Amino acid sequence: MAGRARLSAEIERWPVAGAFVIARGAKTHVDVVVATIDRDGRSGRGEATPIYYHGETAEGVHETILAQAGAIADGAGRAEIRSTMPRGAARNALDAALWDLDAKAGRPVGLPDPAPLVTAYTLSLGRPDEMEAAARAAGPRYPLLKLKLAGEGDAERVAAVRRGAPSARLIVDANEAWTGRDVAAEAAALVPHGVELIEQPVAAGRDDLLDGVVSPIPLCADESCQDRTDLERCRGRYAAINVKLDKAGGLTEALALIAEARAIGLKVMVGCMLSTSLGLAPAFLAAQGADWVDLDGALLLARDRPDGFAYDGGTMRPAASSLWGGA
Structure with a gap:
């Protein structure tokens, strides 16, 4: 016993x-x-x-x-x-x-062995010239860049990043800053720069602002989707959801959320808060098969835990001696 x-x-x-x-x-x-x-x-x-x-x-x-x-x-x-x-x-x-x-303890957890994943690398919000310089430094190493936006001047920021990283895939996170703006027009301005996903354009709880909006770039719910109880509000307004374990309340709920989201036709990003590799380990399991992966929380820290994830550019894999049994 x-x-x-x-x-x-x-x-x-x-x-x-x-x-x-x-x-x-x-x-x-x-x-x-x-x-x-x-x-x-x-x-x-x-x-x-x-x-x-x-x-x-x-x-x-x-x-x-x-x-x-x-x-x-x-x-x-x-x-x-x-x-x-x-x-x-x-x-x-x-x-x-x-x-x-x-x-x-050797108990079966019901998950397959994880494979390496390509994660986005996040560029902090800044002036266009600052973000271009950051993209120029990160672009050769990271094939997928995620840009933080702020509303006013976002098209200029994205254009600058594209100049700095002409070959990188780009996704952007508006962090609710397009509330009160013409979302379709803001998105259209980013089409020439090859942006493939826009996170959380409007404030959580104001998702009705997206009713009838036809965006030329898929929209992704972040703050608007915490767990499965939020899926119905996202249906018809977003094309994808960003699953974060801290929001959902754990890997157990995250796996159920991903399954239900896919069942109603939503694509899935698995993201994270700022965290060490210990916090990323269960998210890495949830992210297997995700359409986009944004698990760079440890990369953004000044240091990580010993035996944390190994990153080869944007490809992450568990260290040989994992710090978390499930990884």
Whole structure:
């Protein structure tokens, strides 16, 4: 019989390489919360990044995780955690730790061995000349670039990036900055530059602004799609969704979300918050077969964990000695 499990959690601060700038502001560090479940001489770990636009904080996520200590000690598994906790970073950390523990204990997890993936590399928001210089530096290494946009002047930013990286595939993230703008016209201005996807053009909750909009570039829901309960609102307005484990509340929900999204004809991007390779590991499993992969969270940090993902340009693969049993 398995022994009682012990749950612990820690807040960690990781510096960003320079600054990560989006329409909502700049980040010079990220605070992540790591949940650890110890049982029978094994440890399962899961990392989560608080969803700041939902008001989550590292301290709050830490407290929410530790509130589950009794349930974990009594043997709660992924199904119980998923049914009793709301979506968000705390549930993601616990869900990942339970997946990790199961994998390390040799229990079947029902997922195929993962293959290497090509991930996007994100260019921070800046002036056109700054973004062109960043593209010129990143383009030779990364075949897929993701641009952060801000509304005014976006066409100039994208044109500059295309000059800097003439061969790269481009996707853009408006981060809700096109609310109140003519989305179809904004998208049309990006067509000459070969943009293949536009994330979250309007504010979450204002998705009705997309009713009747015919965009020449597919639109992707990010903030507008947290978990499966949001899919119906996305139908007919977006062509794709961006699945992030911190939003969905873990790999367990993310896999179900991907399956249901595909069943109603939506394409799938699997993305991430700023995080270390420990946080990316379960997302890497979810991203197998995704239409777009945006798992560069560790690449944007000043340093990563030992035995993190190995990146050959934009191709990521687990290190020979994985830091997460499920990867």
